[in-house]
Amino acid sequence: MFVAGVDVGSTTTKAVLLSEGKIAGWHAMPTGVDLADAAAECLDSVCQRAGTGPDMLAAIVATGYGRDRVAAAARTVTEITCHARGARALVSSALVVVDVGGQDSKVIRLDDDGMVADFVMNDKCAAGTGRFLEVMAARLKVPLDEFGARWRKAREAARISSTCTVFAESEVISLLSRGVAPEPIIRGLCDAVADRLAGMVHRVGLGGDLVMTGGVSRNDGVKRSLEERLSAGVTVPNGSQFAGAYGAALIAFELVS
Amino acid sequence: MTGFGIPSGLRRAARRAVRPEVVLRRRWAYRVASAALPLLERNGARPYKVAATRCVLSDFADAYLGRKPCIFASAFVPTELVYGMGGVPFLPEAAAGLAAAFGLAAESLSACEALWYSPDLCSFHRAGLGGAAAGLLPRPSAVIVSSHLCDGGKRSLFHMSRLAGCPFYMLDVPYSSSDRAARWLASQIEQVARDLPRRVPGLSAEGLPHALERSNEALTEYERTSALRRNVPAPWRGSEALNYVLLFLWSWGSPWLAPFYRALRVHLERTVAAGDFPVLGERHRLLWLNLRPYYDTGVFKYLEGDWASSVAFEEYSFAYWPRLNPREPFASLAEKMMSNFGWGPIERRLEVIARLVGDYSIDGVVQFGQWGCRQSNGGAAIIARELKGMGIPFLNLDGDGVDARCGSEAQAVTRLGAFIELLEARRGG
Numbered sequence: 001m002f003v004a005g006v007d008v009g010s011t012t013t014k015a016v017l018l019s020e021g022k023i024a025g026w027h028a029m030p031t032g033v034d035l036a037d038a039a040a041e042c043l044d045s046v047c048q049r050a051g052t053g054p055d056m057l058a059a060i061v062a063t064g065y066g067r068d069r070v071a072a073a074a075r076t077v078t079e080i081t082c083h084a085r086g087a088r089a090l091v092s093s094a095l096v097v098v099d100v101g102g103q104d105s106k107v108i109r110l111d112d113d114g115m116v117a118d119f120v121m122n123d124k125c126a127a128g129t130g131r132f133l134e135v136m137a138a139r140l141k142v143p144l145d146e147f148g149a150r151w152r153k154a155r156e157a158a159r160i161s162s163t164c165t166v167f168a169e170s171e172v173i174s175l176l177s178r179g180v181a182p183e184p185i186i187r188g189l190c191d192a193v194a195d196r197l198a199g200m201v202h203r204v205g206l207g208g209d210l211v212m213t214g215g216v217s218r219n220d221g222v223k224r225s226l227e228e229r230l231s232a233g234v235t236v237p238n239g240s241q242f243a244g245a246y247g248a249a250l251i252a253f254e255l256v257s
Numbered sequence: 258m259t260g261f262g263i264p265s266g267l268r269r270a271a272r273r274a275v276r277p278e279v280v281l282r283r284r285w286a287y288r289v290a291s292a293a294l295p296l297l298e299r300n301g302a303r304p305y306k307v308a309a310t311r312c313v314l315s316d317f318a319d320a321y322l323g324r325k326p327c328i329f330a331s332a333f334v335p336t337e338l339v340y341g342m343g344g345v346p347f348l349p350e351a352a353a354g355l356a357a358a359f360g361l362a363a364e365s366l367s368a369c370e371a372l373w374y375s376p377d378l379c380s381f382h383r384a385g386l387g388g389a390a391a392g393l394l395p396r397p398s399a400v401i402v403s404s405h406l407c408d409g410g411k412r413s414l415f416h417m418s419r420l421a422g423c424p425f426y427m428l429d430v431p432y433s434s435s436d437r438a439a440r441w442l443a444s445q446i447e448q449v450a451r452d453l454p455r456r457v458p459g460l461s462a463e464g465l466p467h468a469l470e471r472s473n474e475a476l477t478e479y480e481r482t483s484a485l486r487r488n489v490p491a492p493w494r495g496s497e498a499l500n501y502v503l504l505f506l507w508s509w510g511s512p513w514l515a516p517f518y519r520a521l522r523v524h525l526e527r528t529v530a531a532g533d534f535p536v537l538g539e540r541h542r543l544l545w546l547n548l549r550p551y552y553d554t555g556v557f558k559y560l561e562g563d564w565a566s567s568v569a570f571e572e573y574s575f576a577y578w579p580r581l582n583p584r585e586p587f588a589s590l591a592e593k594m595m596s597n598f599g600w601g602p603i604e605r606r607l608e609v610i611a612r613l614v615g616d617y618s619i620d621g622v623v624q625f626g627q628w629g630c631r632q633s634n635g636g637a638a639i640i641a642r643e644l645k646g647m648g649i650p651f652l653n654l655d656g657d658g659v660d661a662r663c664g665s666e667a668q669a670v671t672r673l674g675a676f677i678e679l680l681e682a683r684r685g686g
């Protein structure tokens with residue numbers, strides 16, 4: 001029996017397929033402008049690879065900002081619950097989940113049973129989100145994938161004092177015009193994101209194993225900056241980007257079993 | 258002639274006629290609206306809604322048509338003082354909520370920005386100030402503010418008194434409660450009551466005892482409605498109750514308030530008796546702190562519809578003051594002001610929140626984090642910790658009550674949705 005979870009995010013749509021409760025495949029693609037199409041295409045792809053089709057799925061659970069656009073979904077669940085479920089399944093000792101997506105970031109505290117005990121999300125602006133880093137990467141002409149390596153090369157961090165994406169971009173331009181190399185700027189940007197995340201972690205309470213999920217979890221620079229600020233290790237499990245879709249798939253599996 | 262064959266002069270006149278700042282100052286508008294109320298009632302409009310509309314129409318007609326001296330007041334000035342002196346109160350902050358509900362706030366907010374005010378100032382004050390500058394508000398004969406709870410209120414209302422060139426009074430509410438502090442505040446209220454008639458024709462302190470009696474009468478009815486709202490499931494939609502907070506702030510001492518609460522009490526009694534509750538299959542009961550977004554938002558459709566959750570009660574609907582003594586109006590109004598739980602040490606607010614959680618069988622508490630609202634947001638961490646100790650989940654929902662540009666509905670829905678999922682998981686759902 002196949003079930004699927006689909007996470008329609010602002011930047012990327014992810015789908016995870018389960019066969020008898022075990023991961024049978026995952027797929028990610030840009031969300032684009034048509035959220036319903038993106039979800040359908042993503043589900044199609046993940047099913048095709050596993051030799052099945054969306055019509056054969058026993059249940060689909062949708063999450064993410066476009067969750068209401070998934071017509072085939074048996075249920076919609078918020079990203080908070082799904083990331084919590086997915087992260088706990090990926091790292092059984094997880095007690096704090098830091099999920100940084102394209103347009104928001106959230107920190108979730110789990111109880112011993114893996115249920116959401118508390119959560120906080122970023123406030124009204126894009127600071128501390130994937131979009132913030134995307135804008136800066138474009139300005140620096142450095143692919144996001146290289147941020148981790150460049151972070152490690154930096155001896156010090158340039159100071160980025162603003163957390164507003166627009167003002168921070170101005171600061172980056174100013175730093176570049178003063179001849180500052182991209183590496184310290186990248187480290188400064190990662191620090192700025194980590195500052196916001198660390199504050200959110202302290203709001204729900206630091207303690208227990210901390211797991212990072214979402215698209216930005218693949219950015220090693222942010223992970224390292226966050227570890228520095230929290231003086232604690234951050235685990236980024238394999239498939240961290242899919243934690244939300246995985247959590248949704250696990251809920252779908254529960255629905256039918 | 259222009260499109261549809263309507264003369265351009267007539268079109269301009271029509272456009273001018275429907276402009277709110279024009280309509281609000283036309284006697285015929287109130288006549289038409291008042292005449293429509295019995296028709297609405299005969300056609301099924303709920304009597305309490307008709308009573309509330311009558312209350313608002315009466316005050317607006319008095320204020321905009323100049324039938325009575327209009328006294329601008331900040332949200333926590335006891336309006337009994339104004340009604341009792343023969344004036345009509347006008348609360349620009351509450352009017353800002355109404356403007357947002359009618360889709361009229363954007364113009365006021367822009368007008369306020371033109372006055373050099375930063376968007377960092379609470380939008381209830383910005384819209385009030387912008388409304389005054391744009392001519393949307395009536396002309397005040399005087400302005401009375403209190404030093405509690407928020408700083409922005411007294412400053413923006415001071416600016417309005419400057420715009421209108423009218424007297425400005427501030428009631429300085431002592432932070433700590435004591436007999437001496439109460440006497441000090443009572444003496445200020447008395448001074449205002451003595452000075453106002455000298456500066457504003459048509460005012461007199463003679464009617465104060467009667468206004469306090471009317472306030473007590475309304476309070477009696479109000480306490481009955483509050484008791485009925487303890488019912489599980491909730492007999493009144495919280496989204497609607499949060500709208501009526503504006504009346505709760507505005508109308509104490511008005512002759513229209515007791516009839517409104519009486520009609521509401523009858524409605525709630527019938528709802529409970531018939532078991533015809535507005536939120537079908539109520540699963541969770543929330544306590545709402547601070548105000549709500551007053552512009553068109555789908556947040557409550559999700560909350561009360563898809564998620565079967567009620568806002569069982571609101572912090573700002575809590576009647577915190579004791580019965581007033583008409584024989585001692587100044588001391589009594591001072592006592593009312595000083596018993597505001599949002600003033601003084603945060604323990605007072607915590608105590609009320611804890612009491613409401615128990616009284617209304619609350620499962621979770623949502624604080625609407627109004628942008629720029631220091632007095633409420635400043636307590637969020639302490640409230641969260643206190644509630645955690647009680648085992649009650651807490652959500653701080655960032656947003657804006659008037660300025661729709663300061664929040665995203667999708668993000669609010671995700672936060673509230675996740676909070677409901679958390680409550681659902683706690684009850685094993």
